Amino acid sequence: MxxxxxxxxxxxxxxxxxxxxxxxxxxxxxxxxxxxxxxxxxxxxxxxxxxxxxxxxxxxxxxxxxxxxxxxxxxxxxxxxxxxxxxxxxxxxxxxxxxxxxxxxxxxxxxxxxxxxxxxxxxxxxxxxxxxxxYRAPLQGIRRRPSEALESRMLTLNEVMEALRDAKINKIGVWGLGGVGKTTLVKQVAEQAAQEKLFDKVVTADLLETPDLKKIQGELADFLGMKLEEESEQGRAARLCQRMKEIKTILIILDDIWAKLDLEKRGIPSPDHHKGCKLVLTSRNEHILSNEMDTQKDFRVQPLQEDETWILFKNTAGSIENPELQPIAVDVAKECAGLPLAIVTVATTLKGEKSVSIWEDARLQLKSQTSTNVTGLTTNVYSSLKLSYEHLKGVEVKSFFLLCGLISQNDIHIWDLLKYGVGLRLFQGTNTLEEAKNRIDTLVDNLKSSNLLLETGHNAVVRMHDLVRSTARKIASDQHHVFTLQNTAVRVEGWPKIDELQKVTWVSLHDCDIHELPEGLVCPKLELFECSLKTNSAVQIPNTFFEGMKQLKVLDLRGTQLPSLPLSLQCLTNLQTLCLNGCKVGDIVIIARLKKLEILSLMDSDMEQLPREIAQLTHLRLLDLSGSSKLKVIPSDVISSLSQLENLCMANSFTQWEGEGKSNACLAELKHLSHLTSLDIQIPDAKLLPKDIVFDNLVRYRIFVGDVRSWEEIFEANSTLRLNKFDTSLHLVDGISKLLKRTEDLHLSELCGGTNVLSKLDGEGFLKLKHLNVESSPEIQYIVNSMDLTPSHGAFPVMETLSLNRLINLQEFVTEFGRTNSSKLWSAGTRI
Incomplete structure (x- = not known):
C-alpha cells in the first residue's frame, strides 16, 4: 500500500x-x-x-x-x-x-x-x-434461537428490513416451502421493526388454511389494545379498520395466506388507502403473493444449506461426541431437506439417544419412502407437504405432481414427463405434442411456485427433493394404489398380493435388483409400468408377463437386456408410450403390432438397424433415437411412412443418409412429415439436402450440418443450427435459409468460400439470434458487412452472447448492431 x-x-x-x-x-x-x-x-x-x-x-x-x-x-x-x-x-x-x-x-x-x-x-x-x-451490521435485540443465528436467515432478514425502510414499497411477500421457517422469519421482522421504531404499531395474525375470521380479528385487536364489542364480522372489521387508520404508521404481518384475501372485509386497511400502512404477507405459493395480493417485492426463504442444517441439527440434538455416531447423524440431518421444521423434529426425537442402532434405523427410514414412520415426522413434515399438495388447484396438476414423484432420477427431464404424460392422457385439451409441452411448462411453473419442484438452471430439467418425492409416493400409494420400490432386491414373493394387484394403477421399480419376474401380473387397472434395473443386471421377461395388463398405456423398461421382447407385448393394444432407453435390444419387430402406439423411445440403445416393420406404426407422434450411435440402417420409406410424426430425435445417432432410390433413408423423406414441429438431426454433407426441402412448421430444432461431433446434453435455446466445413459460396437450400431467420443459437466453424460470412448466409439480418459462435475460419475478414444489410434494425437486434475464436484474419465485426440490445451483448462478454 x-x-x-x-x-x-x-x-x-x-x-x-x-x-x-x-x-x-x-x-x-x-x-x-x-x-x-x-x-x-x-x-x-x-x-x-x-x-x-x-x-x-x-x-x-x-x-x-x-x-x-x-x-x-x-x-x-x-x-x-x-x-x-x-x-x-x-x-x-x-x-x-x-x-x-x-x-x-x-x-x-x-x-x-x-x-x-x-x-x-x-x-x-x-x-x-x-x-x-x-462491514456486516450487527443484529441488535433479536432473540437468538438456533435457526436465528444462521447466516442465510440473517441475510434474508436484512433484505426484508431494507424493503420495509423503502418508502416506495408497502406490500412485501415472503414465500417458501411449508416448514422452511417463514413464520420464524417474520416474527424476527416484527421484533426488529419494533426495536428500531420504524412504525408506531406492529401487529401480526396467522391466517392458516381455513382462517377463523373472528379469531384473526381478536388477535389484531389484542395487538392494538382494544376490545371488539360488535357481534357481526362486518361490524368488527369496520371497527378494526377505523382504529388502524387512526395510527400514523403501522406494520401488519399476515402469516400463511392460502388464497386471495380481501383485506378490508377482514378489518385490515389497504396500503393504497392508508399511506402509513405496510403489509408483510407469507405464503407457500409465490403466485398468490405477486399475482393475487399484488406484492411489490417478494423474498424466498430457501431451505438451509448443508452446513447450516448441521449447525441447527447439532444445536437441537445436543452434543454428538461418539465418533461412530457422528457420520450417521450427519446423514440423518441431510435427509431433512434443509427444512428447519423437519430438522428440529428429527433432532428432538433423537436428542440424548446414544444407541447407534437407533440412529441407523432413523437414517434408513428417512432414506426410504416410508420416512414418515419416524416419530413426530408424520404429523409435522409429511402433513405440511401433503397440505401443499392438497391445495394444488385441479386434478391435472396433482396428477402431474405425483408423476414427477414417480420418476426416481435426481434430474427429471421434461421430455420424460412429456412421454409419460401424453401416454397417460394427462394433459386434457391438448391436441399436439407442442401444446402438451407448453402445458408441462405451465404445470412445472405452478409446482415451482408451490416449492414442490426445485430450480436447476436448465429449462429442460427440474428436480424434486427426496422428502417431497417420498411425500408424493406415499400420497400416490394411499390414494391412487401406486406400487413403488427403489434400490432393493425384488423377488417373486415380494410382489403385491392378488387382491391388491386388482387395484394397482401404476407400478414403478427403480434401480432394483431383479433376477426374475412372475409369469404374469393380473392388473386390470394398471396404466403405467416402469422398471429400471441396477447396472449389469439381467432379467428374463416371461412370454406371458403382460397378458393381465391390457389397459396399460405407458411401458418403460429402460436399462434392460432384451434379446427378444415377450410375446405378450402384443396384448397391450392400448399402449400409447413405449420406452426402451438404454436397452440392449435384439429382435423388436413385435413393436409393429402396437397399432395405437404414439411415442416410441429407443434412446441410447445398441441396435444397429431399425426394423422396416416400424413403418406400420402410422399413429406414431414421437420417435426418439437419440444416443443410438450404433444405428447404421434405417430402411428407405420407413420415416416417410410415419406421417403423423411431430417429433423426431436423432441426436448422436443415425448419420448414414443416402440419396433417393437407395436402400437407406434419405432426407427427402422429411418432406412427407407435414406435422413435424421438433427435429434433432445431423447431416454429414449439405449436398444431401434436397433443394426444395422446407422446415416451415419447426418450432424446436437442433440441426447440425457437416462434420459436427459434439452434442451437448442440454440445450437452452429452442432452435440451434450448426454449420461446419460449409462453403458459403454455395447456394443454400431454401430450408436452411429460412431456418437462419428463426435460429436463436448459431455455430459456424471451418467455413470457406468468402471473406464476409454472415451477409452471404442471410442478407436480411438475424432477427432472433441470441447466441453466435464463429471459429476456425481463416478466410473470414468480416462477420457482417453492414452495407449489405437491408433492414434498419441492424444485424443482431436481440444478440446476447458472442464468441469469436481462431479467426486469424478478422478485421472487423460490424458497424451497427441495432439499438435494442447492443449494450446487453457487450455486457455479456465477448471472447475473441
Missing amino acids: VEIVLSVAAKVSQYLVDPAVRQLGYLFNYRAIIEDLSRQVQKLRDARARLQHSVDEAIGNGHIIEDDVRKWMERADEFIDNAGKFLEDEEARESCFNGLCLNLKSQYQLSREARKKAGVSVQILGDGQFEKVA
Missing part, C-alpha cells in the same frame, strides 16, 4: 508541479495532453466500475458500505462528469474550427486546465485503494 501511495504521489507531481520549461509544452503538445486526460478519465471510470461491483456484492450480502468508500465514489462521479463535459466541449470547439488551431492564449489555457484535471484524476484514482468496502 505504501508503494502504491508513493507511486501515485510521484505521478501526481508530474501533472501538478508546473515549472517554466513546461509552459511551451502547453502550446505545442495540446492534442497529446487532451488525449492523456481522456485516458486518465477512462482509467478512473474503469476503477469506479470495478469498485461498484464489490459494493453491489456487499449490499447483496446484507453488508453496510464504509463511509469513505461512499464519499470516494461520489467524488469520482462528480469529477468524471466534470471532466467528461470538458472533453465534450473541447471536441465541439475543435469541430467548430474544422481542425484549425485555436488562438495561442485559448490553447494554452485549455491545455493547462486539461493537464491539471489529469493530475486530479490520478490523485482520485490513488485515493481509491480500499482494504475493504463494507
Whole structure:
C-alpha cells in the first residue's frame, strides 16, 4: 500500500508541479495532453466500475458500505462528469474550427486546465485503494434461537428490513416451502421493526388454511389494545379498520395466506388507502403473493444449506461426541431437506439417544419412502407437504405432481414427463405434442411456485427433493394404489398380493435388483409400468408377463437386456408410450403390432438397424433415437411412412443418409412429415439436402450440418443450427435459409468460400439470434458487412452472447448492431 501511495504521489507531481520549461509544452503538445486526460478519465471510470461491483456484492450480502468508500465514489462521479463535459466541449470547439488551431492564449489555457484535471484524476484514482468496502451490521435485540443465528436467515432478514425502510414499497411477500421457517422469519421482522421504531404499531395474525375470521380479528385487536364489542364480522372489521387508520404508521404481518384475501372485509386497511400502512404477507405459493395480493417485492426463504442444517441439527440434538455416531447423524440431518421444521423434529426425537442402532434405523427410514414412520415426522413434515399438495388447484396438476414423484432420477427431464404424460392422457385439451409441452411448462411453473419442484438452471430439467418425492409416493400409494420400490432386491414373493394387484394403477421399480419376474401380473387397472434395473443386471421377461395388463398405456423398461421382447407385448393394444432407453435390444419387430402406439423411445440403445416393420406404426407422434450411435440402417420409406410424426430425435445417432432410390433413408423423406414441429438431426454433407426441402412448421430444432461431433446434453435455446466445413459460396437450400431467420443459437466453424460470412448466409439480418459462435475460419475478414444489410434494425437486434475464436484474419465485426440490445451483448462478454 505504501508503494502504491508513493507511486501515485510521484505521478501526481508530474501533472501538478508546473515549472517554466513546461509552459511551451502547453502550446505545442495540446492534442497529446487532451488525449492523456481522456485516458486518465477512462482509467478512473474503469476503477469506479470495478469498485461498484464489490459494493453491489456487499449490499447483496446484507453488508453496510464504509463511509469513505461512499464519499470516494461520489467524488469520482462528480469529477468524471466534470471532466467528461470538458472533453465534450473541447471536441465541439475543435469541430467548430474544422481542425484549425485555436488562438495561442485559448490553447494554452485549455491545455493547462486539461493537464491539471489529469493530475486530479490520478490523485482520485490513488485515493481509491480500499482494504475493504463494507462491514456486516450487527443484529441488535433479536432473540437468538438456533435457526436465528444462521447466516442465510440473517441475510434474508436484512433484505426484508431494507424493503420495509423503502418508502416506495408497502406490500412485501415472503414465500417458501411449508416448514422452511417463514413464520420464524417474520416474527424476527416484527421484533426488529419494533426495536428500531420504524412504525408506531406492529401487529401480526396467522391466517392458516381455513382462517377463523373472528379469531384473526381478536388477535389484531389484542395487538392494538382494544376490545371488539360488535357481534357481526362486518361490524368488527369496520371497527378494526377505523382504529388502524387512526395510527400514523403501522406494520401488519399476515402469516400463511392460502388464497386471495380481501383485506378490508377482514378489518385490515389497504396500503393504497392508508399511506402509513405496510403489509408483510407469507405464503407457500409465490403466485398468490405477486399475482393475487399484488406484492411489490417478494423474498424466498430457501431451505438451509448443508452446513447450516448441521449447525441447527447439532444445536437441537445436543452434543454428538461418539465418533461412530457422528457420520450417521450427519446423514440423518441431510435427509431433512434443509427444512428447519423437519430438522428440529428429527433432532428432538433423537436428542440424548446414544444407541447407534437407533440412529441407523432413523437414517434408513428417512432414506426410504416410508420416512414418515419416524416419530413426530408424520404429523409435522409429511402433513405440511401433503397440505401443499392438497391445495394444488385441479386434478391435472396433482396428477402431474405425483408423476414427477414417480420418476426416481435426481434430474427429471421434461421430455420424460412429456412421454409419460401424453401416454397417460394427462394433459386434457391438448391436441399436439407442442401444446402438451407448453402445458408441462405451465404445470412445472405452478409446482415451482408451490416449492414442490426445485430450480436447476436448465429449462429442460427440474428436480424434486427426496422428502417431497417420498411425500408424493406415499400420497400416490394411499390414494391412487401406486406400487413403488427403489434400490432393493425384488423377488417373486415380494410382489403385491392378488387382491391388491386388482387395484394397482401404476407400478414403478427403480434401480432394483431383479433376477426374475412372475409369469404374469393380473392388473386390470394398471396404466403405467416402469422398471429400471441396477447396472449389469439381467432379467428374463416371461412370454406371458403382460397378458393381465391390457389397459396399460405407458411401458418403460429402460436399462434392460432384451434379446427378444415377450410375446405378450402384443396384448397391450392400448399402449400409447413405449420406452426402451438404454436397452440392449435384439429382435423388436413385435413393436409393429402396437397399432395405437404414439411415442416410441429407443434412446441410447445398441441396435444397429431399425426394423422396416416400424413403418406400420402410422399413429406414431414421437420417435426418439437419440444416443443410438450404433444405428447404421434405417430402411428407405420407413420415416416417410410415419406421417403423423411431430417429433423426431436423432441426436448422436443415425448419420448414414443416402440419396433417393437407395436402400437407406434419405432426407427427402422429411418432406412427407407435414406435422413435424421438433427435429434433432445431423447431416454429414449439405449436398444431401434436397433443394426444395422446407422446415416451415419447426418450432424446436437442433440441426447440425457437416462434420459436427459434439452434442451437448442440454440445450437452452429452442432452435440451434450448426454449420461446419460449409462453403458459403454455395447456394443454400431454401430450408436452411429460412431456418437462419428463426435460429436463436448459431455455430459456424471451418467455413470457406468468402471473406464476409454472415451477409452471404442471410442478407436480411438475424432477427432472433441470441447466441453466435464463429471459429476456425481463416478466410473470414468480416462477420457482417453492414452495407449489405437491408433492414434498419441492424444485424443482431436481440444478440446476447458472442464468441469469436481462431479467426486469424478478422478485421472487423460490424458497424451497427441495432439499438435494442447492443449494450446487453457487450455486457455479456465477448471472447475473441
